[in-house]
Amino acid sequence: MKFSLALVAAFAASANAFAPAPVERASTSLAMDRRTAATQIATTAAVLSGLPSLALADGARSAATESRARGIYGQRIAALENAVNAGDFGAVASEKNAFILFNSGAISDKAKKAAAVKGTNEIFAAIRAKDAGALKSAYAAYKKANDIKLTAVDKDAGQGYSSDYDFKARSSLGSIYVR
Incomplete structure (x- = not known):
C-alpha cells in the first residue's frame, strides 16, 4: 500500500515537472482554455456513462x-x-x-x-x-x-394479422397472403 502511494506521488511530481509553463493569454469571454474544457467534458461523460440508464416505461395500459x-x-x-x-x-x-x-x-x-x-x-x-x-x-x-380460447386462423380465408403489434405476428397463427 505504501509503495503504491509513493509511486502515485512520484508520477504526479514527474508529470508536473514536464508540464508546459502557463502562458499569459488575452482575456476572453470564457474563463477556461480548451484543455480545461475538454477535461471537464471527458470527466462529465465518464460520470454519466457510469450511471445506470433510467427506465422509460410508463406502465401505460390500453x-x-x-x-x-x-x-x-x-x-x-x-x-x-x-x-x-x-x-x-x-x-x-x-x-x-x-x-x-x-x-x-x-x-x-x-x-x-x-x-x-x-x-x-x-x-x-x-x-x-x-x-x-x-x-x-x-x-x-x-x-x-x-374467456380463454384457442385462436385458429384459416389461412385460406385471408390475412392473419395486419400490424407487427398484433399478437399473431411472428407466430404460427399469423399469415400474410402473398400472391
Whole structure:
C-alpha cells in the first residue's frame, strides 16, 4: 500500500515537472482554455456513462396492450388443455409465467384480476397436491371466467394479422397472403 502511494506521488511530481509553463493569454469571454474544457467534458461523460440508464416505461395500459397480452398468454394457457386432460402437472407448472403475465396484462379490472389470481392459485394448489381432478376443474373454471380460447386462423380465408403489434405476428397463427 505504501509503495503504491509513493509511486502515485512520484508520477504526479514527474508529470508536473514536464508540464508546459502557463502562458499569459488575452482575456476572453470564457474563463477556461480548451484543455480545461475538454477535461471537464471527458470527466462529465465518464460520470454519466457510469450511471445506470433510467427506465422509460410508463406502465401505460390500453385496449391494444390488453389484447396483445390476452392473445399471447391466453394462447399459451389454452394450449395446456391436452396436458391438463392427461394430468401432466409438469407441463402446466412450466407455464406458470403465462398465468402470471395473463393476470397482470390482460385484465385491467381489479375485481376480475383478483378472481383470476385466485383461480391461478387454485390451479397451482391442485398441482402441488397432485390432484388431477381438481386441476381439471380449476383449469376449466379459470378458462371460462377469463374467456380463454384457442385462436385458429384459416389461412385460406385471408390475412392473419395486419400490424407487427398484433399478437399473431411472428407466430404460427399469423399469415400474410402473398400472391
